[in-house]
Amino acid sequence: MTKLYFLLSLAVFSLFQQSATAGYKKTNEPDSVYLFSYTTDKNENKNGLHFAWSRNGSEWYAIGNEYSYLRSDYGRWGSEKRMYSPFLLQGPNGSWQCVWSVNDRDNSFAIATSADLIHWKPQSYPLVKEGTSFLLPVVKYDASHKNYLVSYADKGGKHYQFSSQDFKTYSPVKEIRSSEYTDPAISITLASGKVKGQKHRVAWSLVDQLIKTYELKQYKQQLSNELMADDPQRFAGLKDVKTTFTVQPKQAKPISDLLTGIFFEDINYAADGGLYAELVQNRDFEYALSDKEGRDKNWNSSHSWKVRGEASGFSIDSVAPIHANNPHYAVLHVRESGVVLENSGFDGIPLRKGESYDFSLFAKALEGKFTALEVSLVGKDGKVLAQSKINLASGGWKNLKTTLVTTADAADAVLTIKPQGSGKLALDMVSLFPRKTFKGRKNGLRLDLAQTVADIHPRFVRFPGGCVAHGDGIENIYRWKNTIGPLESRTPQRNLWGYHQTAGLGYFEYFQFCEDIGALPLPVIAAGVPCQNSATGGAGQQAGIPMDQMDAYIQDIFDLIEWANGDVSTPWGKKRAAAGHPKPFHLKYVGIGNEDLIGDVFEERFTMIFNAMKAKHPEITVIGTAGPNSEGSDYEAGWDLATKLQVPMVDEHYYQNAAWFIHNQDFYDRYDRSKSKVYLGEYAAFLPGRPSNLETALSEALYMTSLERNGDVVSMASYAPLLAKEGHTQWNPNLIYFNNTEVKPTAGYQIQKLYGNNSGNSYVPAEKSVNSDQDAVKNRIAYSFVRDADSKDLIVKLVNLLPVKVDAKVDLNGFAIAGAKSTRTVVQGTPSDKQLSPVVSDFTVSDQFNVDLPGYSFTIIRIKAK
Ligand code: AHR
Numbered sequence: 001m002t003k004l005y006f007l008l009s010l011a012v013f014s015l016f017q018q019s020a021t022a023g024y025k026k027t028n029e030p031d032s033v034y035l036f037s038y039t040t041d042k043n044e045n046k047n048g049l050h051f052a053w054s055r056n057g058s059e060w061y062a063i064g065n066e067y068s069y070l071r072s073d074y075g076r077w078g079s080e081k082r083m084y085s086p087f088l089l090q091g092p093n094g095s096w097q098c099v100w101s102v103n104d105r106d107n108s109f110a111i112a113t114s115a116d117l118i119h120w121k122p123q124s125y126p127l128v129k130e131g132t133s134f135l136l137p138v139v140k141y142d143a144s145h146k147n148y149l150v151s152y153a154d155k156g157g158k159h160y161q162f163s164s165q166d167f168k169t170y171s172p173v174k175e176i177r178s179s180e181y182t183d184p185a186i187s188i189t190l191a192s193g194k195v196k197g198q199k200h201r202v203a204w205s206l207v208d209q210l211i212k213t214y215e216l217k218q219y220k221q222q223l224s225n226e227l228m229a230d231d232p233q234r235f236a237g238l239k240d241v242k243t244t245f246t247v248q249p250k251q252a253k254p255i256s257d258l259l260t261g262i263f264f265e266d267i268n269y270a271a272d273g274g275l276y277a278e279l280v281q282n283r284d285f286e287y288a289l290s291d292k293e294g295r296d297k298n299w300n301s302s303h304s305w306k307v308r309g310e311a312s313g314f315s316i317d318s319v320a321p322i323h324a325n326n327p328h329y330a331v332l333h334v335r336e337s338g339v340v341l342e343n344s345g346f347d348g349i350p351l352r353k354g355e356s357y358d359f360s361l362f363a364k365a366l367e368g369k370f371t372a373l374e375v376s377l378v379g380k381d382g383k384v385l386a387q388s389k390i391n392l393a394s395g396g397w398k399n400l401k402t403t404l405v406t407t408a409d410a411a412d413a414v415l416t417i418k419p420q421g422s423g424k425l426a427l428d429m430v431s432l433f434p435r436k437t438f439k440g441r442k443n444g445l446r447l448d449l450a451q452t453v454a455d456i457h458p459r460f461v462r463f464p465g466g467c468v469a470h471g472d473g474i475e476n477i478y479r480w481k482n483t484i485g486p487l488e489s490r491t492p493q494r495n496l497w498g499y500h501q502t503a504g505l506g507y508f509e510y511f512q513f514c515e516d517i518g519a520l521p522l523p524v525i526a527a528g529v530p531c532q533n534s535a536t537g538g539a540g541q542q543a544g545i546p547m548d549q550m551d552a553y554i555q556d557i558f559d560l561i562e563w564a565n566g567d568v569s570t571p572w573g574k575k576r577a578a579a580g581h582p583k584p585f586h587l588k589y590v591g592i593g594n595e596d597l598i599g600d601v602f603e604e605r606f607t608m609i610f611n612a613m614k615a616k617h618p619e620i621t622v623i624g625t626a627g628p629n630s631e632g633s634d635y636e637a638g639w640d641l642a643t644k645l646q647v648p649m650v651d652e653h654y655y656q657n658a659a660w661f662i663h664n665q666d667f668y669d670r671y672d673r674s675k676s677k678v679y680l681g682e683y684a685a686f687l688p689g690r691p692s693n694l695e696t697a698l699s700e701a702l703y704m705t706s707l708e709r710n711g712d713v714v715s716m717a718s719y720a721p722l723l724a725k726e727g728h729t730q731w732n733p734n735l736i737y738f739n740n741t742e743v744k745p746t747a748g749y750q751i752q753k754l755y756g757n758n759s760g761n762s763y764v765p766a767e768k769s770v771n772s773d774q775d776a777v778k779n780r781i782a783y784s785f786v787r788d789a790d791s792k793d794l795i796v797k798l799v800n801l802l803p804v805k806v807d808a809k810v811d812l813n814g815f816a817i818a819g820a821k822s823t824r825t826v827v828q829g830t831p832s833d834k835q836l837s838p839v840v841s842d843f844t845v846s847d848q849f850n851v852d853l854p855g856y857s858f859t860i861i862r863i864k865a866k
Contacts, residue, residue, distance in 0.1 A: 036060060036195075037088040037197045044082065046083070048069070050063070051117070051210055052195075069117055073123055082103060085137060087099050087137045102125065105133060107127055108126060109126065111124055111125075128173050132152075148163060151176065160173050185197060231802075231831075234776060240806070243853075248813065249813060254762050255708060255762060261461065268497070268725055270723035271504075272501065275450060275505065276504050279350075284492060285329055309337055313332060314331070314341065334425060341416065347412065350412070350740040352409055357404045357435065358432070362398065363425060365392065365421075366423070368422045370421030371420050373417055374420065375388050379413050385410055449736070454516075454517040456753045458517065469526055472535055498730065499728075508579050514585070522623075523587070523591065524594055528544050592623065596627070603641060622647060626642070652680050653680075662801065679714075681716075694830065699801070705782040719748060721734045725739065733746065750827060781801070783796070792866070801856065807850065808850065818866045822861055824841050825861075826858070
């Protein structure tokens with residue numbers, strides 16, 4: 001951005017501020033004007049509601065160049081979220097109702113309400129008559145009956161009508177004569193062409209606010225779009241900057257010691273093929289076309305498997321399986337010539353020379369006679385790298401095990417199974433685990449990946465998502481009970497990110513991992529509603545769990561608490577003990593909901609769950625949710641609901657441009673301390689192309705100083721997402737990338753790790769003075785002083801997002817330090833650097849000391865305090 005552009009932006013902002021001053025009105029402005037509401041078919045009808053205004057009803061001006069004041073949130077990402085024929089009407093109490101058609105298939109429509117056309121309440125999607133589609137709505141207010149009358153056409157050309165007083169309850173839909181349906185929509189001509197919609201008479205002040213809202217949004221967007229690539233112009237001529245930080249020891253305040261946690265979701269192959277150490281892909285033969293909604297015809301029960309020897313040597317069956325939850329298994333049709341069944345793993349099976357691999361499977365001879373199975377690990381060149389034989393006995397399903405020890409390294413071996421005998425042999429749950437898992441756990445986690453995660457020193461682990469927690473449609477909601485117990489009895493399911501979840505990494509393994517790394521478990525459970533972007537299950541969030549099933553759903557949550565915390569004498573505590581963990585897991589936090597649409601369907605179910613939890617388990621801190629953004633209808637409604645119910649903590653999510661984090665450092669400084677605490681459950685800085693580099697990492701580091709400063713209201717935070725497997729990535733950026741043999745922590749990872757290992761539980765304020773009067777300069781220097789009660793260390797974090805060095809002077813102002821010996825850790829580089837290596841050195845401090853903060857750097861000084 002050029003300097004001129006920047007100055008212009010400032011001018012727009014100061015104009016906005018002036019005119020927003022209460023009572024300010026230009027005397028030559030009209031009292032009222034015409035307002036026109038409309039949409040267009042641009043961007044596949046996804047642009048939502050626009051406005052234009054006119055003084056005389058004939059010359060019209062589009063507000064904000066077709067800015068969208070309301071967008072449809074109905075249905076799935078990508079293919080839906082469309083608004084057709086919005087009908088806007090102002091009701092008797094002044095509130096605006098907007099009703100629109102969502103598509104020409106579903107028997108539902110969308111309704112949203114607003115007092116000012118700027119802030120909208122969350123949308124809802126009521127159902128109309130089954131078998132009809134909802135097109136071309138017309139809304140009237142019938143003052144005599146105090147009712148809104150909604151008429152609509154359906155695809156077949158018939159017309160219908162229903163009424164509602166409040167758009168919460170509705171009369172039955174009745175068919176009306178087509179002559180009774182009249183659409184009052186009119187067309188107007190804008191500079192961009194003709195548009196169709198409704199004309200309203202409104203106060204000029206309303207239009208004025210619409211215009212200013214647009215201008216403010218534009219201004220904020222310009223700030224958020226700032227890139228460090230433009231710093232040479234933005235800071236042209238800037239010389240080294242001098243800053244003083246004067247610590248205010250007397251104003252220290254306690255802050256949360258849970259500020260760095262991790263968000264784990266099975267996205268980007270984070271679980272199967274990732275953290276979960278299983279090396280056999282589709283071990284349960286449960287991959288299904290529906291996992292990918294039929295888009296990949298090879299994604300079925302035989303995916304990753306192939307048979308050598310006889311083309312017809314392999315089929316899938318489901319008669320008398322090992323367990324009803326795992327219905328499919330492989331059948332090998334073995335003749336004299338023999339067949340070999342081969343699994344190619346997740347992009348091949350990585351092996352390390354001299355290490356042990358635990359193989360297991362279930363087998364049953366269906367016909368003929370089999371004496372043994374020869375199990376081998378074979379390199380790409382056909383060389384056998386490990387081999388073992390398992391004897392087979394006749395009878396029903398048998399669980400057979402052996403260990404393979406490898407003679408060489410391999411990046412992409414295959415597993416082969418060769419039956420000895422002939423007839424038909426059923427196989428299922430074919431598994432291969434490295435013996436070396438994290439902490440040596442059986443059914444455990446990949447050692448290098450888990451260790452990289454553990455090195456962050458996270459205070460909590462959120463699981464199983466993200467959207468995986470609330471699922472794609474009701475049937476896909478993550479049910480914790482399906483993920484515990486013997487592996488063959490767990491219920492695998494479609495992963496909404498377009499693949500398959502075996503549930504091998506289930507609740508027991510999540511809790512075990514938390515314990516192994518000294519982190520608190522934070523399970524997130526759907527609030528009885530699936531993801532608002534669901535592709536299946538009908539009208540998005542319309543399809544909440546039926547109310548008559550909610551008691552059972554809540555009982556499942558109670559059972560989880562008993563499973564995690566109950567004594568071994570309790571039914572669920574007993575199951576935990578049977579799984580190998582008699583001691584409780586000390587569950588303290590449970591999230592209910594994941595960035596949901598806070599509509600009626602959500603509110604009813606969340607309230608029911610929250611009240612039940614409060615009554616039965618007051619010892620558990622319930623975390624509510626406030627939508628997927630840092631503003632907007634779900635954010636506002638989520639917070640309103642949390643305030644009404646006095647929910648102890650609210651989960652906020654926002655993925656923003658890197659510069660947004662610079663320009664919103666005060667986001668939490670203005671939070672009301674008497675309301676719910678905050679769990680910033682998902683956040684990350686974005687740049688064009690979605691890299692993780694020094695620019696994103698430093699923007700996050702800078703913002704995290706504000707999380708520490710506001711650690712009295714922000715209790716927890718977790719960057720998202722955590723893991724991504726190369727070649728299987730649905731989302732960028734992530735904290736840690738990996739393939740089968742390498743782990744590649746990002747720049748953002750280094751920042752999280754530095755925070756995780758340098759946290760405190762009290763915040764010591766400081767005063768900052770900078771020898772510059774440019775806000776852009778001052779905003780890019782951030783600090784945080786925290787004290788850790790255990791080590792007694794005072795930890796100083798200093799961020800410099802400027803291209804020039806900052807000469808910093810730290811005045812400890814009498815803060816009692818134990819000695820001069822401290823350490824300094826610095827990350828620095830150029831904004832596009834992808835890899836960061838923190839450099840640690842000894843550092844000497846005194847009551848007043850100087851430290852150079854290199855351009856684009858993050859510095860941590862750890863001082864021993866008395
Ligand atoms: O972190 C990736 C996704 O982002 C999560 O699943 C979802 O909660 C959010 O939209």
